Amino acid sequence: MFCMGENLTGGYGGADILKGCTIGVEQGEIAVIVGPNGAGKSTAMKAMLGMLDLREGQVTLDGKDITNFSPQARIAAGIAFVPQTSNVFTGMSVEENLEMGAFLREDDFTVTRDEIYDLFPILREKRNQLAGELSGGQRQQVAVGRALMTQPSVLMLDEPTAGVSPIVMDELFDRILEIRETGVAILMVEQNARQALNIADRGYVLVTGENRFTDTGEALLANPEVRKSFLGG
Template sequence: MSLLSVRGVVAGYGAATILNGVDIALEAGEIGVIVGPNGAGKSTTLKAIFGLLRVSSGSITFDGQDITNRPTESLSALRMAFVPQEHNVFRTLSVHENLEMGAYVRKDDVSALLDRVYQIFPPLKAKRNQPAGELSGGQRQMVAVGRALMIDPKLILLDEPTAGLSPLFMSEIFDRILAINATGVTVAMVEQNAKQALGIAHKGFVLAGGRNRFTDSGAALLADPDVAKSFLGG
């Protein structure tokens, strides 16, 4: 049984339907990357999974439970985390306080989780007392992802984690995603930098017009001339 299964999901905003039957399946421990042109429904898919917009048709299951249209606040307790593209840190709080905020649903000692986040993101430890708003864009993204890790997620959803970052920080974020995955966390990621993202993906999902256009391993999609011509710039 897949850890995450999205089957025939139809969803949108008001009267506008964006997703027209999207299918996503990820096994525990996999990295899944969703790519496609602007307006394809990539971020909308993550929002539908995390209960941020209503699914009008289809189903979503996570860890054996039907979570279709379940309240967002209930999903953290199931150990699913979501990192939005924007407004994803508390800018006036310190790095350490941001991370502690990520553990709000936990009642146990989170010191081991804090240690793990600082191991995955070493730059954050040196800046633990600095307000998050004073950090670079790449470091703020590290804080956002680190905070999501504080619930010890089975699945983390990342919406454009490298958006607006320099090539140096882009590579660093991809490396850190691999490090997170190596700890056993399943990753579902929307990413505009399709070539780099598919290069680390176990599975890739190419969306167009709110539907699956191609679904295969990351390596197979990178090698597919049709995918390259239509979605990867040649």
């Protein structure tokens, strides 16, 4: 597995939220984490980024153990993370937000920026507008674009379609599919489980911090128990 968290166990100082769960994604693949509220989905993703202390388990990237890396070091190694909320600099323009994503780069990042404008044309149109003035869906595009400015090998998205309309959700999923085609590994937590599994190569159903089901997206969609318990029948 290109990026993998194995036997992740830990939390935020109190009781363990993650109880031995394993998640991972290959290059050029979309892996989706679904499950009920409180299942530890976002916590698992934060564990992959090094934002909580693990009591057990390890995180690897391209075969290298990065369990003891700081979040900053993991970003430098190729992991990009888009949190669910507070994921843009509202007082800065769209273009300034994208440029902030290139803070670790010492090369000419304008080619990457132009590729992001091609991926999200509305951002080119609104490049000089404050991010705080954008719609929710447009802000998500800015957040994803800023993450892509780091030229990551792994893109982690926490609830990328939260609070957006069904039309905007479909558009975001289309763009996520386009990003996958460039060879980036995409790991995302998603509340719209059915739609997310529909585009997923791999899916993980977490319940109380543990793996309940692990399979291809297609197989999970077809699983009667998954459909009944987690997809609304």
